[in-house]
Amino acid sequence: MENITASEVAGFGVGALLLCATIAAPKVDFFIAASQRSSLGLCKRCGDLRMIACPRCKGAGLVRGGPAIFSIFDDINPFASGQAKVGSISCITCQGKGNMSCSECSKSP
């Protein structure tokens, strides 16, 4: 007997694909923003704000309690978004502040 159904296999495939897209997208954004900022003479990381938005919660100070994969469906499925907000927890990366001091700026005096 097969323990894994076809739909489960498809689910893993789609999940992995979406996960890759989620990981890649912010890096592309960051790269573009960094090149713009350096051409303006601003801090590459924060644009001279001396603070950066927390990469984990994207400045919200809250992260959803569920697996990260669900955040992908927020834009597509309003029901998933509504459910996910119920499970939001304080972000551990920024202690719920939503931002962190810029490591590039704190390096230089």
Ligand SMILES: [Zn+2]
């Ligand atoms: Zn955070």
Ligand SMILES: [Zn+2]
């Ligand atoms: Zn900076």
